[in-house]
Amino acid sequence: MNRRFVLPCLIALLSALVTGCWDQVQIEERGFVLGVAIDVPRTNEAEKRATKESPGKPKVKERFLVTHQLVIPGGLIAGSQAGDGQNTANEAFLNLTSEGDSLFEVSRELATRTSRAPFYQHLKIIVISEDVARSENGFANAMDFLLRDPDSRRGSKVLISKGPAKSIIEVTPKTEKLPALYINQIGEHIDRNARMLHQVRVGDVHEELLSPFGFVIPRVRAEKNEIKMAGSAVFSNNNQLVGFLGEEETEGLNFLTGNISGGLLKAKVKNDLVVMNIQGTKHTIKQDLRDKQRFVFTIHIECEGILAEAYSLMDFLSKEETKKLERAFAKEIERMCQDTLQKVHKEMKVDVIKLGSNIRQKNYPLWKKIQHDWEDGQRLYEKSEIRVKAKVYLRNIGSINRSELDEGR
Amino acid sequence: MSARTLSDKMLSTNHMGINITSVMIGVGILTFPRALAKETGGIDGWISIVLSGLVAFLIGWLLAKLAARFPRQTFFEYTSQIASKPVGYVLTFLVCVYSMLFVSFEIRAIGNIAKQYLFYNTPVEMITLSFLFVVQYAMAGSRISMLRLNLLFSPVVLVVLFLVLLFTSQLIEFENVRPFFSSDWQSLLNGSQAVGLSYSGFEIILFYTMLMKRPKEGTKAMALGLFIPVVLYLTIYIFVIGVFSAEVVKNLTYPTIDLAKEVEIPGGFFERVESIFFAIWIMTIFDTCMVWFDIAIINLTSMFRNVKKMVWILLLSPIIYFIAMLPQNLVDFFTFADYVTYYGMIIVYLCPILLLVIAVIRGVKGHE
Numbered sequence: 001m002n003r004r005f006v007l008p009c010l011i012a013l014l015s016a017l018v019t020g021c022w023d024q025v026q027i028e029e030r031g032f033v034l035g036v037a038i039d040v041p042r043t044n045e046a047e048k049r050a051t052k053e054s055p056g057k058p059k060v061k062e063r064f065l066v067t068h069q070l071v072i073p074g075g076l077i078a079g080s081q082a083g084d085g086q087n088t089a090n091e092a093f094l095n096l097t098s099e100g101d102s103l104f105e106v107s108r109e110l111a112t113r114t115s116r117a118p119f120y121q122h123l124k125i126i127v128i129s130e131d132v133a134r135s136e137n138g139f140a141n142a143m144d145f146l147l148r149d150p151d152s153r154r155g156s157k158v159l160i161s162k163g164p165a166k167s168i169i170e171v172t173p174k175t176e177k178l179p180a181l182y183i184n185q186i187g188e189h190i191d192r193n194a195r196m197l198h199q200v201r202v203g204d205v206h207e208e209l210l211s212p213f214g215f216v217i218p219r220v221r222a223e224k225n226e227i228k229m230a231g232s233a234v235f236s237n238n239n240q241l242v243g244f245l246g247e248e249e250t251e252g253l254n255f256l257t258g259n260i261s262g263g264l265l266k267a268k269v270k271n272d273l274v275v276m277n278i279q280g281t282k283h284t285i286k287q288d289l290r291d292k293q294r295f296v297f298t299i300h301i302e303c304e305g306i307l308a309e310a311y312s313l314m315d316f317l318s319k320e321e322t323k324k325l326e327r328a329f330a331k332e333i334e335r336m337c338q339d340t341l342q343k344v345h346k347e348m349k350v351d352v353i354k355l356g357s358n359i360r361q362k363n364y365p366l367w368k369k370i371q372h373d374w375e376d377g378q379r380l381y382e383k384s385e386i387r388v389k390a391k392v393y394l395r396n397i398g399s400i401n402r403s404e405l406d407e408g409r
Numbered sequence: 410m411s412a413r414t415l416s417d418k419m420l421s422t423n424h425m426g427i428n429i430t431s432v433m434i435g436v437g438i439l440t441f442p443r444a445l446a447k448e449t450g451g452i453d454g455w456i457s458i459v460l461s462g463l464v465a466f467l468i469g470w471l472l473a474k475l476a477a478r479f480p481r482q483t484f485f486e487y488t489s490q491i492a493s494k495p496v497g498y499v500l501t502f503l504v505c506v507y508s509m510l511f512v513s514f515e516i517r518a519i520g521n522i523a524k525q526y527l528f529y530n531t532p533v534e535m536i537t538l539s540f541l542f543v544v545q546y547a548m549a550g551s552r553i554s555m556l557r558l559n560l561l562f563s564p565v566v567l568v569v570l571f572l573v574l575l576f577t578s579q580l581i582e583f584e585n586v587r588p589f590f591s592s593d594w595q596s597l598l599n600g601s602q603a604v605g606l607s608y609s610g611f612e613i614i615l616f617y618t619m620l621m622k623r624p625k626e627g628t629k630a631m632a633l634g635l636f637i638p639v640v641l642y643l644t645i646y647i648f649v650i651g652v653f654s655a656e657v658v659k660n661l662t663y664p665t666i667d668l669a670k671e672v673e674i675p676g677g678f679f680e681r682v683e684s685i686f687f688a689i690w691i692m693t694i695f696d697t698c699m700v701w702f703d704i705a706i707i708n709l710t711s712m713f714r715n716v717k718k719m720v721w722i723l724l725l726s727p728i729i730y731f732i733a734m735l736p737q738n739l740v741d742f743f744t745f746a747d748y749v750t751y752y753g754m755i756i757v758y759l760c761p762i763l764l765l766v767i768a769v770i771r772g773v774k775g776h777e
Binding site: 022023121122150153154155203206207210211354357360361362364367 | 525585656673680
């Protein structure tokens with residue numbers, strides 16, 4: 001009896017448990033999304049059509065025009081013939097644009113249009129257009145799906161585009177097969193140029209959205225076959241885009257926040273140009289918090305580097321001349337920082353240098369009292385004074401001293 | 410020869426410590442940073458971790474002392490001896506309920522989290538059921554070999570956790586960690602309570618001391634068993650706060666999973682390190698489930714000597730499964746977890762300590 005009872009039970013059980021897999025997805029069925037671009041729709045035609053189809057649908061404040069960049073694995077193989085049929089251009093990517101009230105809606109809408117359903121685990125970059133970022137709560141709303149979805153990663157990079165975001169991931173770079181990877185790679189060149197911000201990850205954005213301070217995100221612009229990642233987008237503490245910083249202003253900001261890992265510094269000595277290759281910086285903030293209505297912050301910047309290019313004909317091996325040169329560079333840093341401060345402190349009034357965070361870290365009891373009066377309320381940030389002191393160490397002059405003689409000029 | 414096999418079948422002190430660690434590391438490791446950050450609002454949560462670790466050790470020490478008083482007796486036997494047979498029956502039965510609730514909670518956690526991150530279309534019921542089957546299978550064998558699995562798994566678990574922490578260390582930002590000492594005592598105590606829920610598990614010493622080679626060293630095993638989780642929780646908490654900042658941690662459902670998801674191995678040839686993290690985490694839950702299920706069975710067999718172990722396994726599984734399916738959503742599930750732990754505090758912390766007091770006063774002692 002025992003065997004007659006147990007055996008059918010076992011068979012029934014095993015056939016239920018072992019035979020199938022609910023979540024089996026073949027790798028060919030996955031549409032690996034590498035980049036997402038989020039725009040505001042240019043026309044409201046799609047919305048009208050949607051309202052016509054279902055007049056009772058709830059009205060929303062904003063709609064998103066989302067472009068997904070999917071990989072076509074066949075196009076990645078070098079020299080592969082366009083044997084798959086339709087892929088005659090031999091492109092390795094496919095951009096799909098769709099419009100909807102929410103990002104999730106768009107993502108699911110794509111499933112009706114492509115054989116490979118979007119899969120976000122390998123998402124590299126997220127580009128959000130200026131218009132979305134300027135709208136009220138637009139930026140936070142656009143980020144919510146990408147943060148909440150257990151499928152997406154907090155390591156994807158976020159960029160703000162000047163102009164439509166779609167055009168950023170639609171560039172066709174000559175050097176790479178996939179635009180998203182090309183953009184991602186450019187973001188890693190922070191050690192080459194100080195005029196771009198450090199990469200901002202989705203996780204960092206979540207941190208900033210929850211923090212009481214303003215923040216910056218790299219700005220990106222599209223040209224025909226390439227993009228340019230320089231400058232930065234400034235967000236106020238209610239997470240709305242308030243403006244952009246230019247390239248030099250971004251460099252100044254990087255000096256102020258101590259986020260420079262490499263780059264160049266130009267200065268004029270005796271009416272001729274000298275250029276330094278920055279190799280490292282250090283920055284310390286001294287705070288004087290005695291007068292509540294007028295906090296004084298002194299940012300000390302120390303910068304070291306080597307001479308990269310010099311049109312000025314000086315004896316770079318002499319001590320006095322080097323001192324003069326260092327002073328010229330230091331002055332240039334101070335000027336750049338002052339320009340940046342003029343914009344973010346006086347015009348935009350956004351604490352992107354994170355001085356508030358500095359108070360919070362060093363003087364928590366005081367911060368507890370003033371935290372609502374920092375950027376809002378009594379506007380203590382606006383009333384505070386920020387001083388910049390720079391010091392430059394020129395470590396090396398390169399392989400030569402002079403490239404031509406003085407008499408030659 | 411026979412003496413040797415007997416001692417082989419017993420737990421050494423270190424093995425007992427590892428058992429305690431394996432049972433303690435469970436679901437709590439994923440969620441405790443959120444609860445702690447919510448209460449303390451910063452890095453100061455580490456004080457809460459140490460504080461509740463010390464309290465846990467104090468309780469654990471008392472439990473170990475109680476169990477060591479009756480070296481070769483089961484929980485049912487010594488509670489009956491201390492406080493009469495009816496009390497023994499009731500208390501042992503309540504302990505069985507506690508351990509069953511614990512198994513239910515753990516298998517449901519597996520179902521929830523595996524569905525959220527790994528199997529999007531598989532029903533929770535199915536994931537939970539298949540996991541329960543594996544636990545049943547582990548139960549069907551001998552007790553000692555089951556406990557040896559803890560010994561086998563623990564190095565793997567610790568090494569993978571160490572690697573995850575190593576690779577996320579570059580993401581730590583100092584400004585997230587400061588300011589130090591910003592919380593008041595009240596919030597630190599609340600934090601200790603919050604993290605205390607993740608410390609439950611060391612009470613297994615009450616039931617396994619009878620299997621130890623040297624029952625007197627139960628307190629030593631307790632020290633080792635608690636030391637590893639405290640250090641682990643401390644590092645995880647500091648890393649989670651350093652990487653995400655306190656404000657973000659408060660808003661992450663499972664901060665530790667997100668920490669594992671942050672890992673990026675340079676070179677880009679291996680993304681999604683969290684898959685390995687999930688594997689080891691499921692191993693730790695498996696450990697926890699086995700041990701709790703086994704405790705339910707130890708206690709039942711000690712009360713009803715003529716019913717076989719297999720019968721209990723098959724009888725309890727449907728009940729455990731049914732209870733596991735009761736919470737309707739994530740909020741229900743977390744509330745369920747809290748209730749189980751509070752219930753456990755009375756049944757396996759408070760009652761045994763009272764028993765110890767009575768035993769000391771009355772001078773009740775077990776026989777070798």
